[in-house]
Amino acid sequence: MRIASTSGAPQTRFQLAQEKLMHVYVVRRDLADFYHLHPDMAADGTWSAPFTVSRPGPYRLVTEFAAIDEQSRLHHLVLGTDFEVPGPYTAELPPAPTADSRIDDYDVAVDGDPVAGQPTMLTLRITRNGSPVTDLDLYLGTVAHLTAFHEGDLQVVHMHPQAPPPGAGPRDSAPMVNADFPAKGLYRIFIQFQTDGQLHTAPITVVAQ
Ligand SMILES: [Cu+2]
The missing domain is CATH 2.60.40 (Immunoglobulin-like)
Structure with missing residues (x-):
């Protein structure tokens, strides 16, 4: 490239x-x-x-x-x-909107009601066995990295929580993420976070009204 x-x-x-x-x-x-x-x-x-x-x-x-x-x-x-x-390809149906996703024993959820063309605060919740996860590693300088794609035109929206201040205590397990979806419709958000040096990727589907 x-x-x-x-x-x-x-x-x-x-x-x-x-x-x-x-x-x-x-x-x-x-x-x-x-x-x-x-x-x-x-x-x-x-x-x-x-x-x-x-x-x-x-x-x-x-x-x-x-x-x-x-x-x-x-x-x-x-x-x-x-x-x-190259190879055989059949498009899979877009996954139904889901508030949460499970990956590697972690449950990942996004709260919030995104509206197209307006900044929206989303809250990210990462839990394990029902308990908030407070030992998230920093990944690319923040506790999570979100990449969203708009169904159809694949417009991309990249989001991440504010970086925690240096020396901050246990990582906040419910960080706020400022989202700005450009158009109405379905978005697939790939949420990435790291624990014990291992990267996890949880996909979630949301709809911007
Ligand atoms: Cu990157």
Whole structure:
């Protein structure tokens, strides 16, 4: 993968955002598969990351980064491209809206009533055996990373809770997330959090009115 600057030359100056120079989200068009990658850049501006797609089908790849131009101005950009993994593919039906999801013994829920075009506060609840989880690791500088895709056009919305202050006590197990969904409709949110060094990804479906 390569990012071209406005002059057409490969862009090689980037600023760290959420601890990485480049964030890549890969989603299957039916929202059934999701990958979050942090590729490395070679000197010539080529980005690469080892990555195995588990199922065939049409995919969208979205990059998010902060590029520094020749006048040292910062440009926060989200760019996407499509690709196809050959093989038999039948689109799965979009999952019904669900308030919660279970992954690796954790129950993950999102509370809130998102309205398209308006900032909405969502509350994220992560519990295990009914008890709030208070030992979340920091992942990319915060306790959770949420990537939402709008059904159909696959518009992406990236959200995360405010970073806790340094030296804060037990991690808040119900962090607030500021969401801003651009359009009405169904969103599949992939919620990522880390415990004991292990990353968990919980998908949840919400509808923005
Ligand atoms: Cu990332």
